Amino acid sequence: MISEILSEYEIILASKSPRRAQLLRELGVQFTIGNKEGVEEVFPEGLSNVEVAKYLSELKASIYENDVVDTNKLVITSDTIVCLGNEVLGKPGDKAHAIEMLSKLSGKQHSVITGVTILGSNKKTTFSVETKVNFKDLTIDEIEYYVDHYKPYDKAGAYGIQEWIGMIGIEKIEGSYFNVVGLPVKKLYSELLKF
Template identity: 50%
Template structure:
């Protein structure tokens, strides 16, 4: 029995998540206020730096591959910055019945997206890339989101009073619409916000 307990204790200690010790200044290449808030909540010191990046992708990619592909493209734009910084880039997409729902073009497009999501389930994928001068690693996370039915009146209220235009799938899970529409999720909540913090922390610790 003692040997079993010692072995179990050793397994717990060895698999415990390592503490991340920041050795390089971090650049977050994202204008998303949600991602910025999440990094702050992780007690990480960082600066935000933005560059225009073409976010097109090959049509034959799966949703997870698309998210990682775009995150990597964003990291490539920061090659010189990586000489003395750790660069974090991310991209979030919503997949509904194999259809990719990006950021809506206008209010009508946002209404169309939210009508599709009403009363159904969809997947949220976030691809993340961490890059330094001599190393780069990428990963993704996926969360299943279940929506209750939402009325046209509720959708119009959300579009009028909030800002769905900068959000994949035309909604923010932390917004009013998330409070009334999201029945449940399977997976990471912060992933739906745009940054899977648990996986990010683990990857930073191993990086």
């Protein structure tokens, strides 16, 4: 259904995340993967958590602006951040960093915010979706087992909800599960229909 509605567009998912590609595919959208080198994910100080997620998704879209001019191309970019209070937890640099992040999240509620930008020739829209996630108290053995076996170095907050740590550690979520996986598909669907 949505593929017919969007048939006039050549849709590009500008993301190396296999999880985002899988979710967009399951939504029924026909697309190709953008292959441009990513931008450095740095944001100005003083932004709110929601503004950070939106800023980063727009930053990723900015490198495609010249490509979409006078074309039928539609570029989708997104960035997911994990926030513990006002602290933004990015992707861990190494094993010690991943263990430190998961230790911080243990026994607490945090927010997962995904900013999404849809960029076309004559229009751009950016939105964000926030999900609250509650972890149980994780033992150091559980954290180390997860990091050793799943190597979550490409994931904000050092975890994937769909992986082992999510199965044994997450007590409750408020909001979109798919947003925590990396793409708020319900909101993206409605925004694509309006585009």
